[in-house]
Every structure is written in C-alpha cells, then in structure tokens.
Amino acid sequence: MTTIRTRFAPSPTGFLHVGGIRTALFAYLVARQAGGQFILRLEDTDKSREVAGSAEHLVESLNTLGLSYDEGPDIGGDYGPYRQSDRLDTYHRWAQKLIDAGRAYADPYAPAEVQEFREAAAAAKKPFLYRNHRPENPPVWDGSTPLRFKADPQQYQWHDVVMGDLKTGPEVIDDFILIKTDGYPTYNFAHIVDDAEMKITHVIRGQEFLSSMPNYLNLYEALGLELPIFATMPHIMNEQGNKKLGKRDGAKDVLDYIRDGYLPEALVSFIATLGWNDGTTKEVFTHDELVETFDLHRVGRSGARFDEKRLLWVNGHFIRELPLDELMRRAEPFWPSNAHTVDVAYKQQVLSIAQERLKTLNDLPALTSYFFDEPTRDDTLITENKQLKKLTESEVTTLINAAHDALATLDDWQPGTIQDALNQLLESTGRKPGILFSLIRIYTTWAPFSPQLNDTLALLGKDKTLQRLRS
RNA sequence: GGCCCCGUCGUCUAGUGGUUCAGGACAUCUGGUUCUCAUCCAGAAGAUCGCGGGUUCGAAUCCCGCCGGGGUCACCA
Numbered sequence: 130m131t132t133i134r135t136r137f138a139p140s141p142t143g144f145l146h147v148g149g150i151r152t153a154l155f156a157y158l159v160a161r162q163a164g165g166q167f168i169l170r171l172e173d174t175d176k177s178r179e180v181a182g183s184a185e186h187l188v189e190s191l192n193t194l195g196l197s198y199d200e201g202p203d204i205g206g207d208y209g210p211y212r213q214s215d216r217l218d219t220y221h222r223w224a225q226k227l228i229d230a231g232r233a234y235a236d237p238y239a240p241a242e243v244q245e246f247r248e249a250a251a252a253a254k255k256p257f258l259y260r261n262h263r264p265e266n267p268p269v270w271d272g273s274t275p276l277r278f279k280a281d282p283q284q285y286q287w288h289d290v291v292m293g294d295l296k297t298g299p300e301v302i303d304d305f306i307l308i309k310t311d312g313y314p315t316y317n318f319a320h321i322v323d324d325a326e327m328k329i330t331h332v333i334r335g336q337e338f339l340s341s342m343p344n345y346l347n348l349y350e351a352l353g354l355e356l357p358i359f360a361t362m363p364h365i366m367n368e369q370g371n372k373k374l375g376k377r378d379g380a381k382d383v384l385d386y387i388r389d390g391y392l393p394e395a396l397v398s399f400i401a402t403l404g405w406n407d408g409t410t411k412e413v414f415t416h417d418e419l420v421e422t423f424d425l426h427r428v429g430r431s432g433a434r435f436d437e438k439r440l441l442w443v444n445g446h447f448i449r450e451l452p453l454d455e456l457m458r459r460a461e462p463f464w465p466s467n468a469h470t471v472d473v474a475y476k477q478q479v480l481s482i483a484q485e486r487l488k489t490l491n492d493l494p495a496l497t498s499y500f501f502d503e504p505t506r507d508d509t510l511i512t513e514n515k516q517l518k519k520l521t522e523s524e525v526t527t528l529i530n531a532a533h534d535a536l537a538t539l540d541d542w543q544p545g546t547i548q549d550a551l552n553q554l555l556e557s558t559g560r561k562p563g564i565l566f567s568l569i570r571i572y573t574t575w576a577p578f579s580p581q582l583n584d585t586l587a588l589l590g591k592d593k594t595l596q597r598l599r600s
Numbered sequence: 601g602g603c604c605c606c607g608u609c610g611u612c613u614a615g616u617g618g619u620u621c622a623g624g625a626c627a628u629c630u631g632g633u634u635c636u637c638a639u640c641c642a643g644a645a646g647a648u649c650g651c652g653g654g655u656u657c658g659a660a661u662c663c664c665g666c667c668g669g670g671g672u673c674a675c676c677a
Contacts (some may be wrong), residue, residue, distance in 0.1 A: 140677050175676055256602045273673050301603055309675040316677045340604055341670040373670070407615060410624045432670065439612065439626045486638040566635035568634050578637030
C-alpha cells in the first residue's frame with residue numbers, strides 16, 4: 130500500500146489568505162488522517178513576482194495554524210530540495226527527455242510575433258492556439274528561447290474527487306511553455322515533475338487550475354507518469370459573493386486575524402466548514418475532530434462566501450471553551466497596558482469574568498480597562514439611560530451615598546456578602562434593581578457594559594469601590 | 601467570445617426519486633435569567649430548492665433548454 134503524500138505548494142509572492150489556507154488545510158488533513166506525509170514546496174519560479182520575506186511568512190502562517198508539514202524547504206526531507214529554484218537541473222533533465230522524444234521544441238518566435246498571432250485570432254473571433262503556428266523545423270533549443278511542449282491534442286475524461294467526472298475535447302490542448310528564457314520552468318511543467326519526484330499521491334489545489342487540466346494530462350502522458358488523485362477546491366468568494374477571494378480585493382492575511390484576536394483553532398474550524406461538513410449538524414470542529422472526520426468526498430462544488438459574522442461566532446465559541454489557564458496564555462498580548470502592573474492571579478480573575486463576553490481577544494481592553502485604570506466619568510451613561518435619566522441630581526447623590534455607606538460597613542468582601550448588602554439596600558431605598566444596581570455599576574466602572582455587579586465589585590476591591598462611589 | 605465549474609432561507613449548509621415542498625447553524629427579531637453587555641434557555645420570522653420544459657404515480661433530487669454567477673484562455677502561479 131502506498132503512503133499518502135499531499136503537498137501545499139504556494140509561491141512566495143505575499144501572504145496567505147483564507148483561500149490558500151483552506152487548500153493547505155485540506156491537503157494537511159488528508160495526509161494526517163491517513164498517517165501519511167504533508168509536504169511544503171515553494172514554487173518560486175517567477176523571480177519578478179517574488180516578495181522578500183514571504184517564504185518565512187508562509188511558514189509562520191502554517192505553523193501558527195498548526196498545519197505542520199513533514200518535509201519542506203526549512204526542514205528538509207528525503208525528496209528535496211523543496212524550493213523550485215533549487216531544482217533547475219531536475220527540470221532540465223526532464224525537459225531533455227521530452228526533447229529526445231520529440232515532444233518539446235524551441236519556440237522560434239519573438240514575443241511580439243506571438244502577440245500578433247494572438248490578436249489575429251481574436252480579430253477572427255477564434256480561440257488562439259499556439260500549435261496552429263507550430264514551426265516546421267524548429268532550431269535546436271539552446272536556452273535562448275522558450276522551450277515548448279509539443280502537445281498531442283485529444284479528448285480527455287478524468288475523475289476529480291471533488292468535481293466528479295470531467296471531460297474536455299482536444300480544442301483546449303495547446304503547446305505551452307515548459308522552460309522560460311530565464312531558464313526557470315513554468316508552473317505547468319515544474320509542478321508535474323516535482324509531484325512525481327516527490328511521490329505526491331493527491332494533488333489538491335484551487336479551481337483556477339481546472340481549465341489547465343487537459344494540458345497537464347497530456348504532459349503526464351508524454352512524460353510517462355502515473356496520474357495522482359486530483360481534488361479541485363471551489364473558490365472562496367469575497368463577502369459580496371461576486372468574485373473569487375483575492376489579495377487585491379482586500380483578502381486578509383491570516384496572521385492579521387491572529388493579531389486581531391482570533392484563535393487559530395477557530396480559524397481552522399471555520400475555514401474547514403467553508404465547503405465541507407461531516408453530514409451531521411455539527412458546526413464546529415477541533416483539530417483532532419477534523420483529522421478524524423474530514424473527507425474530501427464531502428467537499429461541495431460550489432463557491433462559498435467568506436462571512437466574518439460567522440467567524441466571529443466560531444471564535445467566541447472557542448474562547449469560551451478554553452480552560453482559564455490556557456486562555457490566560459493566549460490573552461497575554463491583548464491586555465490593556467496597565468494590566469502589566471498587576472499580579473497574575475488578579476488578571477486571571479478578571480479574565481474569568483470576561484471570558485464569556487469575549488468575541489475576540491482584542492475585546493479584552495474595552496471589557497476590562499476599569500479594573501486597571503481609573504475610568505473617566507461619562508454622564509451620558511446616565512442621561513441616555515431610559516430609567517436613570519428621570520432621576521434628579523440629588524436623588525442620584527442620595528443613592529450613591531447610601532450605597533457607599535452600606536458597602537463601607539461590609540467586612541467580608543465577597544461576591545455573596547456584597548450581593549446580600551446590595552439586596553438590603555434595595556429594600557431600604559425602595560428602588561428597583563434597574564435603578565439602583567445600574568447606578569452603582571455605572572459609578573464604579575463608567576463603562577457601557579461590565580460583568581454582573583457583585584462580581585465586579587468583589588474584584589475591584591473594597592477600597593476602589595468606595596473611592597469611586599465618593600467621586 | 602471559446603472552454604470549464606457552479607446555482608437550496610441574507611450567509612454557511614443538510615438533503616442524491618416518496619417517513620423532507622425542505623432540517624441545522626450564523627445573522628435578525630421577541631421573551632426569560634434580581635442592573636448593562638455577553639452567555640445560556642425558549643420562541644419568531646426567513647427558501648414556491650435560479651427559470652422553463654420534460655421523464656415518472658411521485659423530483660430540490662434524473663434529462664433538455666435558458667438565465668445568472670464564477671474561473672480560464674501569460675515566458676503568473
């Protein structure tokens with residue numbers, strides 16, 4: 130039985146967005162659940178598009194999301210190198226096989242000439258095919274011109290795990306470039322050679338490559354290579370649903386989501402369910418659950434929209450599921466600045482009452498700042514409150530003073546005892562909780578929302594509570 | 601334009617001829633949980649399954665046509 134080997138093969142031209150991550154994730158899952166290997170290969174054959182530092186960025190993105198690979202440019206492996214620019218001799222070796230077999234030839238035309246052919250075809254409203262201009266006696270290829278594949282146009286039928294049975298006619302097959310004049314191979318050539326040499330069993334990639342499949346099939350044949358299993362992922366669409374998600378349309382770097390307080394596991398679960406589900410009503414999946422239940426056959430064929438609202442909900446869900454000490458670790462970079470002057474145990478208590486209110490870790494400062502800093506008074510909290518705005522100034526003062534005095538006599542400062550004192554105050558003042566508790570809550574936090582009153586006061590401490598009720 | 605893929609509530613989807621003329625989730629709205637926000641619970645609204653034909657006793661599910669959306673036609677991947 131052959132070992133399942135999948136790969137993720139991005140080009141280092143920038144960051145990774147959710148579309149790329151999904152392809153990587155699915156390839157990763159297929160390998161992991163089969164006990165196989167997941168490989169990272171850098172497709173850096175277009176020097177002009179390469180962005181400095183993006184290889185490291187891709188690696189960081191995969192690591193951050195927990196998509197660990199078994200072989201790759203930075204860690205090596207038995208089938209390296211894993212950077213295409215380091216494999217040029219391999220491509221030339223395979224190209225020579227094609228030349229020897231009469232299946233590759235030097236392209237004698239200047240770029241402008243090819244462009245003319247193309248425009249003539251467009252003018253005649255016919256699809257452009259390079260092979261219609263195939264030279265009769267091409268010169269010996271010396272590397273100064275592109276090397277083209279001599280296609281053998283024919284009808285193809287093939288199976289795609291996601292897309293099902295597909296077929297196309299010979300008209301879509303053409304002579305494409307194998308090696309460019311700069312000596313680098315094209316993707317079309319290099320990925321097939323590499324997949325074969327690296328013993329890749331499943332080619333999982335985006336839909337944009339679907340229309341090139343007949344050409345690839347033709348090349349596999351010419352090269353005498355066995356076909357891997359193909360799985361084509363539908364596009365993830367932008368929020369408007371009218372375009373494939375792309376960097377130029379504002380697709381975000383996945384690492385930006387992490388910086389914005391999203392949990393890697395939330396991102397992974399959300400991305401996995403964009404086009405896939407396990408057939409039950411289960412909505413969120415842990416890493417292990419995905420490894421166990423993921424199935425390429427259940428990936429849908431239609432493009433899915435990227436809905437941030439749903440991601441936000443998934444993220445909140447995962448935050449609530451986190452054990453407190455783990456949440457503490459994750460939250461570390463997100464605290465308001467003054468929180469660092471306070472001891473860890475206190476922060477942990479603050480976190481415990483903020484946990485169920487966090488949608489992202491980035492919500493932490495807004496939710497907890499009054500535990501660390503003196504809040505600034507904001508009277509609109511009272512004047513814009515339906516019930517409180519009816520009170521006169523002296524009524525407010527009276528109530529706050531009463532609260533101060535009642536709480537000042539309290540020796541045992543605990544949520545329970547505080548609540549008892551507050552309940553007594555309710556009786557002695559004859560006010561509704563909606564008035565009394567709201568007022569105390571506002572005076573002690575000056576925040577639009579906070580955890581329930583007794584917990585907030587308990588954590589704030591007696592001194593701070595009384596002091597804020599005096600101001 | 602040629603070729604290819606897709607089309608179920610606003611969104612993600614379940615559903616492959618008949619206990620599903622449609623289930624779940626997000627979002628929205630309502631009520632409850634001694635105060636706000638959130639959580640949680642209960643509930644509401646929301647899809648004539650893109651449209652039109654056909655096959656069938658019966659179709660979201662099969663066939664045909666149309667429309668709509670997307671992708672691709674590079675010395676980019």
